[in-house]
Amino acid sequence: xxxxxxxxxxxxxxxxxxxxAAVPGLPAACDxxxxxxxxxxxxxxxxxxxxxxxxxxFPPLLKAVARRGGPAAASSSAPAAVHAHVVKFxxxxxxxxxxxxxxxxxxxGDGAAARAALLDxxxxxxxxxxxxxxxxxxxxxxxxxxxxxxxxxxGAAPTPVTYVSVLSACGKGRDLLLGVQVHKRVVESxxxxxxxxxxxxxxxxxECADMDSAWRLFEDMEVKNVVSWTSLVSxxxxxxxxxxxRELFDGMPERDAVSWTAMIDGYVQAARFREAxxxxxxxxxxxxxxxxxxxxxxxxxxAQLGALEIGEWARVYMSRQGxxxxxxxxxxxxxxxxxxxxxERALDVFNGMHSRDKFTWTAIILGLAVNxxxxxxxxxxxxxxxxxxxxxxxxxxxxxxxxxxAGLVDKGQEFFHSMTESYKIAPNVVHYGCIVDLLGRAGKIxxxxxxxxxxxxxxxxxxxxxxxxxxxxxxNSEIGELVAERILALDPENxxxxxxxxxxxxxxxxxxxxxxxxxxxxxxGIKKEPGCSLIxxxxxxxxxxxxxxxxxxxxxxxxxLENIIAxxxxxxxxxxxxxVFVEVTEEExxxxxxxxxxxxxIAFALLSSEPNTVIRIVKNLRMCLDCHxxxxxxxxxxxxxxxxxxxxxxxxxxxxLCSCKDYW
DNA sequence: CTAGGGTTAG
Numbered sequence: 001x002x003x004x005x006x007x008x009x010x011x012x013x014x015x016x017x018x019x020x021a022a023v024p025g026l027p028a029a030c031d032x033x034x035x036x037x038x039x040x041x042x043x044x045x046x047x048x049x050x051x052x053x054x055x056x057x058f059p060p061l062l063k064a065v066a067r068r069g070g071p072a073a074a075s076s077s078a079p080a081a082v083h084a085h086v087v088k089f090x091x092x093x094x095x096x097x098x099x100x101x102x103x104x105x106x107x108x109g110d111g112a113a114a115r116a117a118l119l120d121x122x123x124x125x126x127x128x129x130x131x132x133x134x135x136x137x138x139x140x141x142x143x144x145x146x147x148x149x150x151x152x153x154x155g156a157a158p159t160p161v162t163y164v165s166v167l168s169a170c171g172k173g174r175d176l177l178l179g180v181q182v183h184k185r186v187v188e189s190x191x192x193x194x195x196x197x198x199x200x201x202x203x204x205x206x207e208c209a210d211m212d213s214a215w216r217l218f219e220d221m222e223v224k225n226v227v228s229w230t231s232l233v234s235x236x237x238x239x240x241x242x243x244x245x246r247e248l249f250d251g252m253p254e255r256d257a258v259s260w261t262a263m264i265d266g267y268v269q270a271a272r273f274r275e276a277x278x279x280x281x282x283x284x285x286x287x288x289x290x291x292x293x294x295x296x297x298x299x300x301x302x303a304q305l306g307a308l309e310i311g312e313w314a315r316v317y318m319s320r321q322g323x324x325x326x327x328x329x330x331x332x333x334x335x336x337x338x339x340x341x342x343x344e345r346a347l348d349v350f351n352g353m354h355s356r357d358k359f360t361w362t363a364i365i366l367g368l369a370v371n372x373x374x375x376x377x378x379x380x381x382x383x384x385x386x387x388x389x390x391x392x393x394x395x396x397x398x399x400x401x402x403x404x405x406a407g408l409v410d411k412g413q414e415f416f417h418s419m420t421e422s423y424k425i426a427p428n429v430v431h432y433g434c435i436v437d438l439l440g441r442a443g444k445i446x447x448x449x450x451x452x453x454x455x456x457x458x459x460x461x462x463x464x465x466x467x468x469x470x471x472x473x474x475x476n477s478e479i480g481e482l483v484a485e486r487i488l489a490l491d492p493e494n495x496x497x498x499x500x501x502x503x504x505x506x507x508x509x510x511x512x513x514x515x516x517x518x519x520x521x522x523x524x525g526i527k528k529e530p531g532c533s534l535i536x537x538x539x540x541x542x543x544x545x546x547x548x549x550x551x552x553x554x555x556x557x558x559x560x561l562e563n564i565i566a567x568x569x570x571x572x573x574x575x576x577x578x579x580v581f582v583e584v585t586e587e588e589x590x591x592x593x594x595x596x597x598x599x600x601x602i603a604f605a606l607l608s609s610e611p612n613t614v615i616r617i618v619k620n621l622r623m624c625l626d627c628h629x630x631x632x633x634x635x636x637x638x639x640x641x642x643x644x645x646x647x648x649x650x651x652x653x654x655x656x657l658c659s660c661k662d663y664w
Numbered sequence: 665c666t667a668g669g670g671t672t673a674g
């Protein structure tokens with residue numbers, strides 16, 4: 001029985017008929033990177049010239065539309081539209097077209113149509129392979145594995161291609177049990193030695209975190225290639241063993257873009273962002289061309305470091321090198337610009353994107369929200385719903401954060417309830433954390449505490465910390481004490497709890513309590529995480545730790561800082577030492593706050609950057625009251641916009657004011 | 665129909 005395509009017309013809807021690019025038989029005949037519609041445009045050109053498609057026409061065309069639809073566009077009718085043409089030209093029973101159709105339907109998420117096309121292609125091993133690999137491409141690894149089981153049951157003989165595809169699905173779906181069974185079949189089947197199958201086995205074990213088996217197989221391979229090496233490298237990196245991955249990487253006989261990217265991303269996953277960028281630099285020296293995968297990891301590293309200049313450079317590099325800006329890259333760029341405090345550029349990327357997915361919308365909503373554009377973020381959410389992109393749990397983190405920033409308490413609670421009622425998304429502890437933050441910011445400390453006590457999961461130290469921070473801002477020491485106790489019961493080493501509680505006592509002038517806290521922390525040997533600020537200058541990342549003298553310009557920086565403080569005092573600055581946590585004399589306390597890492601970074605920026613440029617700092621901890629006050633004044637006095645990315649939020653200082661409205 | 669690398673929160 002022939003499958004009846006759901007939509008017979010419209011394959012060429014909206015595809016411009018190009019001139020030279022649409023040469024029959026030369027669908028790839030364009031000198032730039034292929035845009036999504038090029039294969040279709042070439043096909044259009046072919047038809048326009050009256051060239052009849054044959055068995056070789058549709059597989060590449062189907063590959064292109066499957067890529068265009070992708071896993072996100074499960075309802076995409078593009079494969080069906082191509083299917084109509086296949087039938088129209090009488091190629092419906094050809095093995096090539098049938099397999100390509102199976103793969104395209106499966107990749108697009110239409111399992112039923114894929115199975116029907118499989119029968120159409122008479123269930124040949126190639127068609128089964130297409131089903132297995134198509135599901136795998138569409139990231140439905142369970143369907144892929146089931147297809148393999150069904151293939152065996154149907155009596156079709158697995159080929160090396162089958163093993164390669166199903167092993168990939170076992171690895172990505174972390175199904176070691178089936179993986180081992182397939183391994184046995186592979187051994188019994190006599191297809192070994194086979195480089196691709198063996199590599200797939202190594203990859204499967206590596207992805208399932210069974211490095212011993214992966215390693216044994218790898219060592220037994222008579223012929224290895226860059227793929228088998230890379231599987232091991234990324235397997236180690238995934239387990240957090242970046243240094244071991246690096247050793248292996250350094251010993252590789254050859255490296256391609258995939259192996260470099262695996263290594264770069266390994267550093268990113270290990271939060272070693274500067275080493276990630278260092279690797280990217282080495283990659284360029286080694287003359288291996290980066291691609292869009294590489295750039296996503298590089299841009300992600302820039303995002304985490306707040307390295308806007310390098311990020312911008314990466315974007316220029318891409319256009320110079322002709323690296324396609326796909327959705328992944330676009331999404332990573334939106335996130336990078338947002339995390340660098342540049343909402344304008346994030347919006348530029350967003351507006352320029354040809355296709356957007358759930359991640360795109362979530363990234364821009366979060367970007368607007370954390371940068372203080374709450375209302376705009378909520379507008380974006382409504383736009384997202386209007387274009388029928390389904391939000392997920394992370395999207396709602398963005399939406400709730402937006403409400404917190406805009407002070408929209410009722411609206412935030414409405415969104416929170418809509419999660420379960422309208423979107424069938426169960427709130428997790430992070431969502432409850434947003435509500436705690438929302439209520440806390442509004443000063444509703446009691447309700448905030450009630451939220452924690454009534455939520456269906458056990459409160460962790462993070463959510464209690466959010467409440468404790470609210471207690472600090474609103475000077476609520478009664479609830480603050482209780483909350484701090486609860487945090488320390490869960491996590492006795494939590495220095496943040498001690499510090500926030502100490503800040504609460506200090507604000508209430510309870511100096512004896514502050515002293516006792518300090519003593520307690522000393523006796524228990526709890527270390528406060530040192531404050532650290534990053535700032536990018538001329539493509540270099542400079543790091544400052546409170547009071548450090550490691551920077552080559554240290555002397556200049558400290559004397560600049562003295563001048564700045566003198567200038568500030570002239571316009572009414574008075575150092576606020578209430579939040580100093582170390583037990584020293586009053587005079588030394590002033591030094592301690594003057595030498596906070598963000599102040600050092602600002603002094604360095606005022607020495608080294610062009611006048612009127614924005615100063616961007618990334619800080620690992622929460623800012624103290626004194627730094628917040630001082631930077632407000634600095635922004636006014638020197639006419640500089642200062643953006644500090646805190647552990648929890650952004651502070652855009654401008655003209656003596658901060659976007660956080662003094663709540664953080 | 666074919667093995668390895670990519671994006672959002674905490």
